[in-house]
């Protein structure tokens with residue numbers, strides 16, 4: 001049996017620099033720890049490598065999503081400091097969330113964690129997940145990198161940002177009026193988040209965007225251990241995807257769902 005590659009912090013830093021990450025950069029990270037092989041000291045090493053690569057002038061941002069927990073519930077309480085995220089977004093974001101100095105935003109389903117001088121700027125206003133005023137909107141404004149560590153575009157939340165800005169007809173807003181948020185200082189506030197939910201029977205296909213982005217020449221890729229690493233500017237994700245969606249508003253759906261949308265919209 002072939003043994004797993006052994007990955008050190010230096011291997012990680014070398015790979016991150018290879019895909020263009022530099023001191024002072026802002027980077028949003030989706031990850032899979034097991035994809036590398038065996039990482040010396042686990043999730044902490046990946047986090048240290050990211051923080052050291054962007055340095056003290058850079059900012060690392062990770063998902064701390066709780067969509068599965070809350071999106072279909074009424075009257076829930078989101079405890080910002082204590083709600084875990086491993087089951088939804090993985091061990092690396094879970095370990096990062098608990099690091100001293102890491103901030104977490106207050107969106108009930110799509111909170112993020114961040115460390116660095118721009119952490120406060122990317123917290124968003126806690127209302128929309130991906131649209132105006134959200135973390136993702138801020139990341140666009142700040143020209144952030146978007147980094148995939150051993151995962152493909154199926155988990156690329158930035159594509160939801162394009163859906164929300166384009167106000168796709170296969171989603172609708174629901175609010176969390178009867179829910180509450182416990183802030184890290186213990187104060188309890190009403191939840192002001194809204195979710196741009198997919199209508200029943202519609203399914204996304206994000207995986208295809210990998211080949212489209214590759215063809216557009218916007219991806220920087222390498223391997224660290226067994227993990228494919230992809231780094232891309234969030235603005236490039238947005239701009240390229242928007243061009244496709246301007247021609248076909250259902251472009252981010254599966255073929256079946258696109259057919260359904262065309263029928264329903266009579267186009």
Ligand SMILES: CC(C)(COP(=O)(O)OP(=O)(O)OC[C@H]1O[C@@H](n2cnc3c(N)ncnc32)[C@H](O)[C@@H]1OP(=O)(O)O)[C@@H](O)C(=O)NCCC(=O)NCCS
Pocket residue numbers: 029030031032033034035036037038039040041042043063065086088089090091092151154155156157
């Ligand atoms: C779901 C997902 C996190 C699963 O990835 P994974 O590598 O299996 O799991 P994690 O990243 O949580 O890492 C934990 C696993 O790493 C492995 N592991 C543990 N220590 C390790 C080490 N030192 N080195 C390498 N792997 C190790 C274990 O298999 C562990 O699994 P276990 O917790 O069941 O024991 C990943 O596929 C994914 O989708 N990531 C992106 C999530 C996201 O951002 N989603 C946003 C919107 S959809």
